[in-house]
Amino acid sequence: xxxxxxxxxxxxxxxxxxxxxxxxxxxxxxxxxxxxxxxxxxxxxxxxxxxxxxxxxxxxxxxxxxxxxxxxxxxxxxxxxxxxxxxxxxxxxxxxxxxxxxxxxxxxxxxxxxxxxxxxxxxxxxxxxxxxxxxxxxxxxxxxxxxxxxxxxxxxxxxxxxxxxxxxxxxxxxxxxxxxxxxxxxxxxxxxxxxxxxxxxxxxxxxxxxxxxxxxxxxxxxxxxxxxxxxxxxxxxxxxxxxxxxxxxxxxxxxxxxxxxxxxxxxxxxxxxxxxxxxxxxxxxxxxxxxxxxxxxxxxxxxxxxxxxxxxxxxxxxxxxxxxxxxxxxxxxxxxxxxxxxxxxxxxxxxxxxxxxx
Numbered sequence: 001x002x003x004x005x006x007x008x009x010x011x012x013x014x015x016x017x018x019x020x021x022x023x024x025x026x027x028x029x030x031x032x033x034x035x036x037x038x039x040x041x042x043x044x045x046x047x048x049x050x051x052x053x054x055x056x057x058x059x060x061x062x063x064x065x066x067x068x069x070x071x072x073x074x075x076x077x078x079x080x081x082x083x084x085x086x087x088x089x090x091x092x093x094x095x096x097x098x099x100x101x102x103x104x105x106x107x108x109x110x111x112x113x114x115x116x117x118x119x120x121x122x123x124x125x126x127x128x129x130x131x132x133x134x135x136x137x138x139x140x141x142x143x144x145x146x147x148x149x150x151x152x153x154x155x156x157x158x159x160x161x162x163x164x165x166x167x168x169x170x171x172x173x174x175x176x177x178x179x180x181x182x183x184x185x186x187x188x189x190x191x192x193x194x195x196x197x198x199x200x201x202x203x204x205x206x207x208x209x210x211x212x213x214x215x216x217x218x219x220x221x222x223x224x225x226x227x228x229x230x231x232x233x234x235x236x237x238x239x240x241x242x243x244x245x246x247x248x249x250x251x252x253x254x255x256x257x258x259x260x261x262x263x264x265x266x267x268x269x270x271x272x273x274x275x276x277x278x279x280x281x282x283x284x285x286x287x288x289x290x291x292x293x294x295x296x297x298x299x300x301x302x303x304x305x306x307x308x309x310x311x312x313x314x315x316x317x318x319x320x321x322x323x324x325x326x327x328x329x330x331x332x333x334x335x336x337x338x339x340x341x342x343x344x345x346x347x348x349x350x351x352x353x354x355x356x357x358x
Contacts, residue, residue, distance in 0.1 A: 002018075057082045128287070153339060159247055180211050183213070183214040211236050250277050254277075255313060255317060258279070282303040
């Protein structure tokens with residue numbers, strides 16, 4: 001998302017420096033030709049604060065924009081060390097109260113105190129959804145009035161073009177008619193893919209030609225595989241790993257399913273809509289209800305309820321919404337609209353002499 005935002009800011013004439021420890025990432029392809037990527041590859045974590053502080057002292061940017069708690073801590077410490085007047089913006093992309101529940105005491109208490117202390121240091125908090133903004137306000141006692149709600153810059157023209165590329169997967173190359181259900185994301189507790197596996201097992205009883213494909217990788221791979229084996233459906237579940245270009249899978253799948261326990265603003269759900277693919281989602285905090293406008297563009301079901309998820313999948317497959325309607329639902333998340341909202345929040349619409357470090 002930050003790469004999309006950086007490209008959007010560049011297109012608006014904003015000077016951007018994109019600091020990253022992974023400059024070869026395919027996500028940065030749109031920035032390569034613009035010369036804005038500044039590599040931190042090979043820098044030890046303990047040295048990042050000093051290096052960033054030196055950079056800030058030399059460059060004196062108008063804004064520092066960071067995302068995720070680790071980067072936020074480094075950005076704040078570096079700003080203090082550099083004694084510069086750059087303003088600091090934190091992008092909040094997850095529902096912290098739900099994530100903190102996964103920690104045991106006292107780590108849960110310590111993490112909450114760290115978030116409360118750190119977020120009050122920012123000049124600007126940007127929440128990716130209304131639900132995230134409400135959550136941040138609740139756990140930090142920061143007024144919602146000083147939190148800007150700006151949807152992620154998910155939809156790009158490049159994404160639409162990439163969706164037309166060929167898929168090298170037997171379920172899409174074979175002439176045999178299949179009903180393909182798609183899941184996408186990190187194999188983590190938050191995504192709850194085991195629940196999707198259980199729902200798929202129920203769908204399979206009614207749709208014998210159904211197949212489930214989950215793109216991603218992570219620590220819970222073995223649990224997901226074990227769940228599929230225990231349910232006797234392993235041969236109908238494909239886990240091909242991480243896909244650099246997932247968009248052809250979205251475009252060709254019969255349905256996309258989000259099974260998460262918590263989110264911030266699920267980009268995959270928006271990407272599916274933008275490519276005209278029917279969706280079903282858990283009504284988790286936060287994002288899905290906002291994206292699907294209270295169920296107008298896809299069924300919302302309780303998290304961890306495989307029976308409700310299976311029923312919603314079957315209903316959607318039987319009567320999918322028109323692709324044009326789904327694409328319209330994704331229009332608020334186009335990169336241009338998000339970029340202009342960031343510029344407005346940072347006061348860059350009037351002054352674009354300097355830009356943020358992303």
